[in-house]
Amino acid sequence: MTQKEYNKAIDDYSDNIFRFAMKHLRNEMSAKDIVQETFMKVWVKHEEVQYSKVKSYLFTTAYHAIIDWSKKDKRSGDIDQAPESTTNQTLQFDMNEVLTDALSKLNEIQKTVVLLRDYEGYSYSEIAEITELSESQVKVYIFRARKALKEYIKRLDLVI
């Protein structure tokens, strides 16, 4: 990958990495750090990385950076600790916020596979490549994550 292609990758994918990190970390400063760290690491290897594979490489690097960050600062919650529904919460219904809150309760790997699937539209095999899991493991994590998210929403009684 040339310097020009590297700069193009920043234009094309930095927003995606930033969103990915923001959803994981829920902290703008930390998300920016992840973006910076990710591109710095990719720049070091830019001569070895093909531009056609750079997006996958960026997400792999970002994923590892997020995992490292999470190990240092444990923030994953417990999906079972979802608050019980109240009238006010129902009135202030915002599915996106609820989902974001539910997502934060998932463990890192579940968050990662769901975000890669929903935000970037990656296939199971592509997610497996990024996360260095098997395809069937990715599938299991996604199914478990969907079920957990569904249970979280159900517990809040946010019936559409």
Next chain:
Amino acid sequence: MERISIFNYEAFYLDFLEGNLSEEDHALFLLFLEENPELKVVDEDLPALELEQPFMDDTFKNSLKQPLLSDKITNLNYEYFLISQAEGLLSEEKENEIDSFIAGNSELEKEKTLINSTYFSPEEKFVYLEKNSLKRKRAIILWPYYAVAASIMLAMLLWNFNRNDILENENVKFVEKDPVNPEIVKEVPGTDAKDNLQFAEKSFEEKTNVLTTKESVGSTAPTNKPNITDKINNNLSPRGPSANLISLENQKVEPIHIYPPDPNELVSEENNQDLASLEFSDMNNPIKPVTNFVGDKIKRTVDFRLKKKEAGKPSGFFLKIGKLEISRKRN
């Protein structure tokens, strides 16, 4: 000593509860309990150990299996099919089957709605604004360009200076045979080479008459011969006094010698003794194309040599433009 006592009865008691005692020991232990009723343990005192059944929900189990597209949809596995449908993994046939399975069942339809609502869409509000700080900029090394530009400018400046000097002093030369008497020197203000040429030619023709004394220059007496002062004054240049001094008194002004270009001036690098005298024979010219170009333009030798400091050898530079030579040696 009896076989079962208050010191060892616990071991027998455990075996008794688990049914591991022999008939003889069993009879002996029952006899021991009758003799020591306070040691008898009621059932409530025993910890209730329940064997936990490992629980794994069907969705998780099904997700571990290979695709179950051929499986029949039941109340135990419908959730798996709902998620598979949302993930786009089902065939059209299986989608119709799951749709018909949940049709009319509000609970299942609600489940389907909940599963479909667990999908995220990219939030465009999250934009990374510091892209430019991440980009790599190409480093441009400018100093060689600056060095070449400065060299050319220096060369042109010196060439221009040298050219003026040539026009004024080289093409027309007056040979002074006698020392100049400062008492009678008349300063001829700045004239250019052409004026000097005309003036010198006339002076040569007039020979003896052109010389005037200090007194005659200042005299106002009319004369038939042209006054040299007038000639001089007519030749005054608006540029004002110059450094050129021409002795008008007791001078023999000879015809002009117009020197052709000195062939020795265009010396080759091999014959350049200046380099050797400076002991810079191993000096390099880092801007040889530039010096060659400038040399061709001004029809003069232009040379620039540079020597970096080495062990036991001095550093320095050598610059030659025509007759001008500048060098510096640093130990």
